[in-house]
Amino acid sequence: MKKVGIVMGSASDLPVVRKAVDTLAALGVPYEVHVYSAHRTPSQAAEYAASARSRGIGVLIAAAGMAAHLAGALAARTTLPVIGIPCKSNTFDGMDALLSTVQMPSGIPVAAVAVDGAVNAALLSAQILAVEDADLAARLDEKRVKDAAAVLEKDAEIEAELRR
Numbered sequence: 615m616k617k618v619g620i621v622m623g624s625a626s627d628l629p630v631v632r633k634a635v636d637t638l639a640a641l642g643v644p645y646e647v648h649v650y651s652a653h654r655t656p657s658q659a660a661e662y663a664a665s666a667r668s669r670g671i672g673v674l675i676a677a678a679g680m681a682a683h684l685a686g687a688l689a690a691r692t693t694l695p696v697i698g699i700p701c702k703s704n705t706f707d708g709m710d711a712l713l714s715t716v717q718m719p720s721g722i723p724v725a726a727v728a729v730d731g732a733v734n735a736a737l738l739s740a741q742i743l744a745v746e747d748a749d750l751a752a753r754l755d756e757k758r759v760k761d762a763a764a765v766l767e768k769d770a771e772i773e774a775e776l777r778r
């Protein structure tokens with residue numbers, strides 16, 4: 615199976631990224647994780663994206679906060695799908711990173727998830743790989759069924775507790 619390449623702009627993004635890692639691990643999707651900044655280590659970030667396809671990576675996830683150029687900078691160097699996670703920082707509540715990630719000019723697409731939306735970034739990357747992987751698609755279907763059952767269990771609990 616192809617791998618997911620996860621890049622974060624700073625080690626301080628790891629608490630968000632860990633949710634993506636856990637989600638991929640639970641689905642049995644292989645991944646690798648790196649810290650490369652679009653600003654502080656631009657050459658390493660560019661080289662990683664440029665060589666990703668030849669190293670068996672099928673999708674890239676880029677997590678960054680503030681002036682979050684990482685997803686766009688990776689996307690500029692590859693035609694692999696790139697999913698950006700805008701990370702919340704102390705200023706602007708993540709709106710800065712959201713706009714920096716999502717407002718890509720035509721020609722270099724980035725798929726942006728919600729602010730700190732690492733679980734959905736992982737699920738979307740798995741769904742992309744599942745286009746060519748029926749076993750992974752089945753695992754994603756199973757997860758949907760399990761997640762729905764958990765919601766209905768909560769429904770029953772809350773309905774019973776608050777019934778008059």
Ligand code: RP5
Nearest residue numbers: 623624626677678679680701
């Ligand atoms: C971004 O700046 C990183 O992705 C991080 O979210 C933010 C702050 O980085 P640190 O100052 O914590 O390294 O590049």
